[in-house]
Amino acid sequence: xxxxxxxxxxxxxxxxxxxxxxxxxxxxxxxxxxxxxxxxxxxxxxxxxxxxxxxxxxxxxxxxxxxxxxxxxxxxxxxxxxxxxxxxxxxxxxxxxxxxxxxxxxxxxxxxxxxxxxxxxxxxxxxxxxxxxxxxxxxxx
Amino acid sequence: xxxxxxxxxxxxxxxxxxxxxxxxxxxxxxxxxxxxxxxxxxxxxxxxxxxxxxxxxxxxxxxxxxxxxxxxxxxxxxxxxxxxxxxxxxxxxxxxxxxxxxxxxxxxxxxxxxxxxxxxxxxxxxxxxxxxxxxxxxxxx
DNA sequence: CCTACATGCTCTAGTGACTAGAGGATCAAG
DNA sequence: CTTGATCCTCTAGTCACTAGAGCATGTAGG
Numbered sequence: 001x002x003x004x005x006x007x008x009x010x011x012x013x014x015x016x017x018x019x020x021x022x023x024x025x026x027x028x029x030x031x032x033x034x035x036x037x038x039x040x041x042x043x044x045x046x047x048x049x050x051x052x053x054x055x056x057x058x059x060x061x062x063x064x065x066x067x068x069x070x071x072x073x074x075x076x077x078x079x080x081x082x083x084x085x086x087x088x089x090x091x092x093x094x095x096x097x098x099x100x101x102x103x104x105x106x107x108x109x110x111x112x113x114x115x116x117x118x119x120x121x122x123x124x125x126x127x128x129x130x131x132x133x134x135x136x137x138x139x140x141x
Numbered sequence: 142x143x144x145x146x147x148x149x150x151x152x153x154x155x156x157x158x159x160x161x162x163x164x165x166x167x168x169x170x171x172x173x174x175x176x177x178x179x180x181x182x183x184x185x186x187x188x189x190x191x192x193x194x195x196x197x198x199x200x201x202x203x204x205x206x207x208x209x210x211x212x213x214x215x216x217x218x219x220x221x222x223x224x225x226x227x228x229x230x231x232x233x234x235x236x237x238x239x240x241x242x243x244x245x246x247x248x249x250x251x252x253x254x255x256x257x258x259x260x261x262x263x264x265x266x267x268x269x270x271x272x273x274x275x276x277x278x279x280x281x282x
Numbered sequence: 283c284c285t286a287c288a289t290g291c292t293c294t295a296g297t298g299a300c301t302a303g304a305g306g307a308t309c310a311a312g
Numbered sequence: 313c314t315t316g317a318t319c320c321t322c323t324a325g326t327c328a329c330t331a332g333a334g335c336a337t338g339t340a341g342g
Contacts, residue, residue, distance in 0.1 A: 007289060017290090018330065026328085037337055039290055059241050063328070084253060091249040098242045101235050104201070108232040112225055148318060158319090163300065178308055180319055204299070283342100290337065297330070307320070312313100 003033070003041030013050040020050065026063060028053055028070070060097065065090070144174070144182030154191040161191065169194055169207060201231065 010017045023029045024040075029049060032040035042050075049070070056066045068086050151158045164170045165181075170190060173181035183191075190211070197207045206227055 005290075016330080019328085021291090022329065037290085039337080055241065057328085059238060059245065087249050087253050091246065091253065094242050094246045094249060098239060098246065101239045101242070105232065105235050105239065108228050108235060111228045112232065146319075157301085159301065160299085162320095167299085178319085180308085198299090286339100286341085288337100288339080291335080293333085295330100295332080298327100300326085302323105302325070304323085305321090307318105309318075310316095312315090 003043045004047075006032075006040045006042065009042040009047060009050065012047055013054060015050050015054045023050070023053060028063060028066060065093075144184045145188075147173075147181045147183065150181075150183040150188060150191065153188055154195060156191050156195045164191070164194060167204060169204060169211070201235075202227075 004012070006017050006020055009015075010020060013020075015023075020029070021040075024031060029046060032042060032046065034040060052070075053066055056069060057063075061069070069090065072086055145153070147158050147161055150156075151161060154161075156164075161170070162181075165172060170187060173183060173187065175181060193211075194207055197210065198204075202210070209227065210224065
């Protein structure tokens, strides 16, 4: 019966206490075993999972995506077809995201450069964003 | 008092009709003037503003950020410091995300490769993302 | 052993940024 | 003149949390 309390788990993973409980509620974490006095206990595996979830969320994956990613891990001798499909579609999504983040990066850099000139009168963020908005498909920065 | 209806405004800016009304509610757009029959009217300036808002949202700026950016626009003789700060912090975050996504990308690629050979047993997405999560400040890989 | 008080529990409600739907008015086309 | 699209307001739902109430339990100091 080893394991740490939800508070230490929160500290260890940078996921807040109520968020951990929320993840259990929505099934991203297995129902934690409890002490005699009904407190949740977390072992190293759960902490790893939590860190994974946190990071994936930071990367913008939705809870459902994360559920899928977690599923990939826990089916080690399944036929590969399905796993491959999930991984593949995630890869596509990840690549898409990298693309648009790179576009955003260069645009933000451009904004900052423009601002360096010192006066908003010459600052073109608004102009830039508005114009850019017209070419809906970011045809490569 | 020319102007287009909310429907055409939506089409012209790719912002959905209810979202336009929502932006008015929360003060990102001025209250639109109305026709005799109470319908909202939008002129070119409002369309521009809508396009700006949409794009800024796509870039991940929060409504409050956008409010700040729009406010700055109307004080043109001010220095750019604040705009610069907003953009800069977004840039940092964006770079951080790109890093992580690249790590995830190569892990997914590795998985797919592994799958091709028929086994998923050595899938390490969790490990990879989890470890990556620990170096909060990405001290250059 | 007793008292603080921190931490845990459950439950409900609030947040941001929309999105969907009900129920009704108005406009444009045939 | 009717039909269907579009508009109006209003309420409620979504996702992923986040905050708070109200109560139980654990831990440290005196």
